Amino acid sequence: MAQPKYLTGDIAAINEFLDRFDVFLLDCDGVIWSGDHVFEGVVETLELLRSRGKKTVFVTNNSTKSREEYLKKFTGLGIPTNTEEIFGSAYSSAIYISRILKQEAPRNKVFVLGEAGIENELRSENIPFVGGTDPSFRRDITPEDWTGIADGSLLDPDVGCVLAGLDLHINYLKLSHALQYLRRGAVFLATNVDSTFPMNHNFFPGAGSISFPLAYMTGQQPLALGKPSQAMMDAIEGKFQLDRARTCMVGDRLNTDIKFGIEGKLGGTLAVLTGVNKQADWEAADAVAVPAFYVDKLSDIGAVAHDSMQRS
Amino acid sequence: MAQPKYLTGDIAAINEFLDRFDVFLLDCDGVIWSGDHVFEGVVETLELLRSRGKKTVFVTNNSTKSREEYLKKFTGLGIPTNTEEIFGSAYSSAIYISRILKQEAPRNKVFVLGEAGIENELRSENIPFVGGTDPSFRRDITPEDWTGIADGSLLDPDVGCVLAGLDLHINYLKLSHALQYLRRGAVFLATNVDSTFPMNHNFFPGAGSISFPLAYMTGQQPLALGKPSQAMMDAIEGKFQLDRARTCMVGDRLNTDIKFGIEGKLGGTLAVLTGVNKQADWEAADAVAVPAFYVDKLSDIGAVAHDSMQRS
Incomplete structure (x- = not known):
């Protein structure tokens, strides 16, 4: 199976990656935060995506919170969003x-x-x-x-x-x-x-x-009814009218997030190493799913921000 | 696979069955009782077994009670026994x-x-x-x-x-x-x-x-460490010095009791239909284990008592 492209630190590759997608479906636990700890640089990365006209949707399997309750969590952690961007199981x-x-x-x-x-x-x-x-x-x-x-x-x-x-x-x-x-x-x-x-x-x-x-x-x-169930993908597509070919699923778990994106025939999948799975997991012979791209942490795809701003 | 012999109502077959064994390992839930309800005729059947010189050992996977607590339950339900006869998980x-x-x-x-x-x-x-x-x-x-x-x-x-x-x-x-x-x-x-x-x-x-x-x-x-684990069988054998060839496991579950007896290479296994599994379960193509004998209920093997006493 093709091995994923590593983007961390490669500004040209990150810019190319960003240009391929209009919509980013983002898992939360292990990507945006771990519990109540927001990973460094996440807020700036979300700002960068939005400044480039990307749609961001938070797709989470965590069922303990409703969309309203999630909104409170995002707001409390200083991450701007609205209930329409939140899709929970x-x-x-x-x-x-x-x-x-x-x-x-x-x-x-x-x-x-x-x-x-x-x-x-x-x-x-x-x-x-x-x-x-x-x-x-x-x-x-x-x-x-x-x-x-x-x-x-x-x-x-x-x-x-x-x-x-x-x-x-x-x-x-x-x-x-x-x-x-x-x-x-x-x-x-x-x-x-x-x-x-x-x-x-x-x-x-x-x-x-x-x-x-x-x-x-x-x-x-x-x-x-959560990831990787395609019932959830169908509901997301219906709600956001997205073009699957120009949509990327971002997550830390191969058996939920990455599998979800691949089975949903999205244009791409991006694995982050701040959660459950590590590189060895998709390199294993019996890997449940292999992402198209990976970074050490979500904010690595925001590392072009400075550069872009300096260029602009 | 050979189908089990049905003993209920067949006095000659029951006598022949009883003569083959010196030790009966008896599951409790679904065999002796269901919860706090003792099945009819069980006390008399245990008496019959003992009167014929059989050793009875209660082998249960239920771990909520210690042997001492089990003894209280047996006594409270009018079933004579002692802690030495009780072997729980x-x-x-x-x-x-x-x-x-x-x-x-x-x-x-x-x-x-x-x-x-x-x-x-x-x-x-x-x-x-x-x-x-x-x-x-x-x-x-x-x-x-x-x-x-x-x-x-x-x-x-x-x-x-x-x-x-x-x-x-x-x-x-x-x-x-x-x-x-x-x-x-x-x-x-x-x-x-x-x-x-x-x-x-x-x-x-x-x-x-x-x-x-x-x-x-x-x-x-x-x-x-409960049935069907052979760690439990080894411990029972060590404690009671039993002859496996002249020992019969009696139970209601194919995947615990009957499997336990078969894998333990006991002389026989007897299924009762007062618990989890029914005849259709061992007749299924993918049956986990097939007993050597079966009866509708444990007291069916005590149905020889009257007859024996009348003969004596």
């Missing part, structure tokens, strides 16, 4: 449920394993749901639960879908409910199936660690 | 850690994902541990945790092993700790990897639902 999931799955009432409730971000996006699409951040699910399982979950008397008969995202309050009670809904035929969706979640320069359990045990228990794989 | 794990793994102090602590049953068996082998039922781990993850887990300051440097069993108090904080210990090189063990846990005639998340997400996050499979 919670939003992608809500769109899929309301516009494609279209379950009919009354059996159209979603049992949510996840945080407020998912609930807010479901609400914005008028999708009824249970579970999620409901405090009545944030407790230990009781003898009454064992009985009522097993015989169904404590289950909501209107649940037709289980949606699993990153749930920082995951517990045995919620997993038990989700398992029963799936056993009773609920559709199994996941906002995304990232195994880990980058934070503070390290890794924590990702959304996949919530859906994976359910897949193991039921023998049923969830339909994932 | 928590006990099997403790034996493995103390006698085979033998990590050297100070890095010999076990991080436990599980209940008191595991802790009690670790204590009985003088194995130091953290986590488990410690109330300080039964809470939400905090900003201080994100930082301290990521930089290691909140981790115990003496942890050399992660042991995952069924944890009814599983949460994101515990999973995050376990992930970090594994990333730092801790040995990954599981009491067992059953995907589900039978209870009240239904299924709840099993111990595998605790270790599975960690395997997914780390790309590392745990060494499982």
